Amino acid sequence: MVTDRFNSLGRPARLVALCLLVVAVAFLVLGRWDLALAIGAGALLGWVLLKPVRITWAIFAVAFMVPVTIDLGYPTNPSYTLLLVLFVLAGWGRLHRAERDGWPPRRIGAALLLPFCAVLAGVLHWHGVKPVVVGVAPLLCIGVLGWHLIEEARRDPKLILRIAEVFTWVSVAVAALAKYQTLTGTWPLFDQFAYDWTYTSVFDPTRAAGFFGHPIVYGSFAMAMALVSLTIRGRYWYVPFTANLIGLVLSGTRSAWVGTALALGIWLLLNVRKIAWRGVATGVIITVVAFAAVAVNPSTFRIGTSEPPPTWVSPTEPGTKPSPSPSTSSVDSVGVAGARMSDPVGSASASARFERIAVAWDGITRDWSTVIFGNGPESSVRYLEDVGIGDGQAQVFDNTYLTIWHNFGLVGLLSLLGLLLALFWRSRSLAGRLIIVGFAAQIFFFDVWLWLSAVGVLLLAVALGAAEDRPWPTLPFLNGLRKRRPRAPETSDASTPGFAAAA
Template sequence: MKYLAVAVPSIIFLAGLIVVWKVKLECALWASVTTALVMAIMVPSFATSAPVAVAAVVGAILVLAFGLLRDWRTLKQAPLPLVLIFFTLWCATVGSVGSPIKLVLLNLGTGALLSLLAVAVVGAAKRHTNFLLPLLAIVIVFEVLLGLAEEFLGLKAMWPRANGTDVIANRVNSIVPFLAGRAMGSTSQPIPYGVLLGFALIVCLWFAVRRKSALLYSAAALAFVGMLLSGTRSALLGVGAAIALWALLALRHRLRILIPVLAVIVVGAVTTLVVVLTSGDRALLTSDSVLHRLGILETAANLLKRNAADFLFGRGYQSMGVLIRSGVVHGVAGIDVFDEEFVRTIASVGLIGLLLLIAAIALGLRRGNQLSRLLIVFIVLGFFAYDALSWRLSATLFVVALAYGYGTERSLENPGIRFSSLTSRFSKAR
C-alpha cells in the first residue's frame, strides 16, 4: 500500500506534465484539467498519509499552472468565478487556524489547487464544451469494474477507508441488499464513489440526448449500475432531482405536456421516498445515519451563541471535533463528523465563509448553462448528506460544476474536441 500511495500520484503527475507539454495549444487546458481530476479520483483525501496528499496536490498545481501558462490567451476577457475563487482561498486560510503545519500546507495547497482549477476549467470549456466527456466515459468503465470486483470477486477496494479498514460486509447496501456491501472504487468511501458516478451520469446523459448517441446512453446506464453498487441514497436522489429539473425546464413552455410530466415526477418522487425510507433492515428514519444528520441540524443554532469573532470567522477545521465532543453541535454519539456541509462551513470558517459559499452557488446557477446548473443542483443536494468539501474529489467536482458554466456562457454551440484528430495533438508543442 505504501508503494501504491507513492506510485499513483507520481505516475499521474509525470503523465499529465508530458501530455500538457506535447498536445496542441488548444488542448493544453483540457489536458491539465483532466490531470487534476484524475489526481482527485485516484488519490483520495484521507486514505493516504499527509505527505502523499500534499505531494498529490502540489503535482496537480504544477500541471494546472503549466497548462495555464501554455494557453493563457484563452482567458483574455473570460468571465472568471471570482467569488468561488475567493471562497476556496478563504477556506484554505481561515480553515487552517489551529492546525498542525502539515495540515496547514495541505489546506493552503488545496485552496491554490481549486483556485487554479476554476480558472483552467473556464478556459477548457471555452475551447471545448465537451471536454469532460473523454475522462468521464473512461472513469465510468474503470470505477464500475472496480466496484464489480469488490462485490463479486471478493477483491479489496483500491484504497481502504479513512480509518484503515476495508470490510465490505460492514458497509451494508440497503438499496441492493443482495450485494456483498457498498463498493468504494478508487475513492476510499461509498458516498464519494456514488457522487462521482452520478456526476458522470448527468454529463453523459446530457450529451447523449443532444447527440442521440447510443454509446453515451450506455455509459450513463453503466454509471447508474455503479451508483447502485455504491448504495448512496443521496446521490440517487440527487440524480433524480437533476433529471426532474431538466424535464421541467425543457417543457416549461408546453403546458399540455408539462402537467402530466409534473404528475409523473410527483408520483415518482413519492414512490421513491417511500421505497428509500422503508428499505434495509430497519426504517431509514430511525437509522443512525438520519438521526445524526437531524441532530446536527437541530443543534446548529447553538453556533449562533458563540462570540462574534468565532461566529463571523470560525475557528478552523480543527475546531469541529471540539464542537461535537463538547456537545455544542451533536448528533448520534460516536459519530465525530458533521455530515452536513453548510453547518460544517459556518462552524469552521464562519458566517463569512457560508455567505461566500451561497454566493458562489447562486452566481454559478445564474451564469451557467443548463448542464452546469444540473451539475450544481446535484452536487449541492449532496451537501445535506455528508461533509462534501472535506473530500478533495467532491470539492473538485463542485468547482468544475460552477466554473464550467462561466466558460460555456449559456451556449453549447462552440466546437467540441475532435477525437478523430487525437493523434495529431501529440505533435511538437507550440
C-alpha cells in the first residue's frame, strides 16, 4: 500500500522524497540524529501542507501531542517554534482556500484584535522592536489559527467532531500514563529530556503531568476531553469521561477543577429536566470507578507495612538539578487531592498568587496611561527578570487577565474578554461553550499563551463552536425571554435554536 501511494506521486515528488531519504540516512550513519530528525520533520510538514484536511489534523496533533517542555534542538524557545509551525500550517491553509472562500473581514479583524492591542501598547511605551515582535507573535499565531479552524469547521463539520472524538480516546492513554506516574513518582522521558528541572517530577512528584510536561496543562486537556466526552456522547463515551475525571484528580490542578465544576454546573442546569434514575445511576458508577482508580495503588494491598514518600536529593551547588533518590513509592493521590482542597486560600501557592496580584496591580496603576494602554509587550517579563518576586516560585504573574492588563492595558483586557464572550455567545456547540467557560475560569490562575496544549483547548472550543449546528437545551428563564419575542414568519425553520440562529 505504501508502494502504491509512492508510485502515485509525480516523478519530481518521488525524486525529492528519495533525495531526502538518502540525506537523512547519511546523517544517521554519521551520528547526526538531530539533522536527520529535522529532515524527517520538514518532509512530514511538506506532506501535511498538500491538503487542508491534513493541516487541520496536524494542528491538533502538534498542539496536544508535542510537549513544549522538551527541547529537541529547536532554533528558539520550543513554544515559539511550535507556534510558528502552526502559523505556517494555518496560513498556508487559508491561502489554499482563499480563492474560493475569500477573506472575511470580521473574522480577520477578530484574529488581529489582540495583536493590534499589543502593537498599540508597544508604540506608546517603546522599549525597542524585539519586545513588540515577541509579544505580538503568539497572539498573531493563535488568532490566525482560530480563523483557519472556524473556516475549516464550517466547510466540514464532521471532520472537527471526528478529531474531537479521536482525542477523547487518546486521553484514555494519557490517563493511564498519569496513573503510572503517580505509582512510580516519576515522569518517564520528561525527567530525562526536559530542558529545565522544574518541568520534571523533581519539582512536584505528587502530581501527574501526562505527556504535557506540567500538571496545569494536563489539567486543561483533561477538563476539555471530559466535557467533550460528556456532551458529544460518542460510542462508549463514559470510558473517556471517567478516564479524564481520573486525570483531573491525578494532575492536582485546582484551576482545572474550578473550570470543570463551573462547566458541569451549567450542564446540569441545562439538563435538569432530563435527569432520570438511569442517569443518576450512571453518574454514581462513574464516580465510584474514578475514585477506585485514583485511590488504588500497591500499598493498598499491603497489610501492616508502609513506605516513606518519595524523597529527593537537594542540589549542593546553585544551578544543580535535583535528582530522585533510589527509594521511591507510589503517591497517595486521594490524600494529595484532599490536601490541595482543604486550605486552598492559605496554601503557599495561593499566597504566591496573592503576592503576584499585588505586584501586577502596582504596575498597572502607575499612571493613567498604564491603566488604559499598559506598560508595553513583555513588560511583565522585564519586571520579573530585573526585579523579580523572591518567594522561590515561578517568575510569572500566574494570571492571564492581569498579565494582559499589565502589558496591553484595559484596551487589551476588554478585547480579550470581548473575544471570549463573543465565542461563547456565537458558539453552535454545547461542548464548545462549556470548554470556553472552563478555559476562561482556569486562565485566571496561570499565564496561558505559551502553553500550546492549553491554547489547543481554546482552539478546539472554537472549532467545535463553528462545526456543530444542532439544538441544545437552554435555561428556563431564557426560554421565557424567547416567548416574548415576535413570532418568526411561517416560512422560517421553527426548529432552529435561538443561539444557533444568533450565530
